Amino acid sequence: MNIRILKESDAHLYQEVRLNALKINPEAFGSTYEREVGFSLETVKERIKPIRDKYIVGAFDNRKSLVGIVAFIRENNLKTRHKGNVFGMYIAPGNRGQGLGKSLMNELISRAKNSDGLEQINLTVVSDNHSAKKLYKSLGFEVYGTERNALKYNGHYFDEDLMVLTLAVDQSCL
Template structure:
């Protein structure tokens, strides 16, 4: 696998994998398939456009050029929150889970965020029942700072999310 920042030419590959994630793991995302399947190509491209010190989406590609995993980081927009960036849209195709793609994606996001002027921390929310993801994030240095009970509700079932942070600079 190789990891790189996604660009507009990757929009179709990205959208296919993103929609798969929303269908297969609806409890893992705040968004849903019915919403995002209606996104125009322009909307998807806008999401992918890397913006210096603001946002980036990375992809894990196989040697055959197939996109196997995605993850994004988006910097907070307000003056008082610009020291934070949120990790979101993380999904790895089930066929390659456990092979290190998620770790590689997250390592690259952390590296990119460390280069963003003024960003001091990365935050994320993870389904509290998703033990593999929780273990990975903790192994990368993320720490739980809270739990949002019943954070998501899908098909009548509530899901708790653990809120995690990785400090990029010492406070």
């Protein structure tokens, strides 16, 4: 496996994986296949273009196929800049259960830790997605709340657990 930050030249591969994610696990994402299928390649390139506080980590198999993705976006507001967020975690079905999600998250966390002043990483996960919650807990994330009916898809509601990984606490603020 090769794990690295995606760049604009990966846009086509990313779009293919992202659309598959939205088709296969629609309940797990805030967006929909119907919304994103119309995105132009230029839109996708702009979306995945890595910058200091926003990037997508991708996992490529031995055939150079993109088989896993996860996004990180740091808050940019003065009062929330100490936080970053994880979005869009997805592993293609044939590649699940092999530690790939953990490798992707470890790369994301390692990179995020190098962001000056970043103190915590937040994420949300559908409450009954036990395998994802187990992964996040193994990395040190803790549930701090649950949003009831956070997502609604095809007439069904899905609760989301809110999770946080504390990287550091600014002692001067205590």
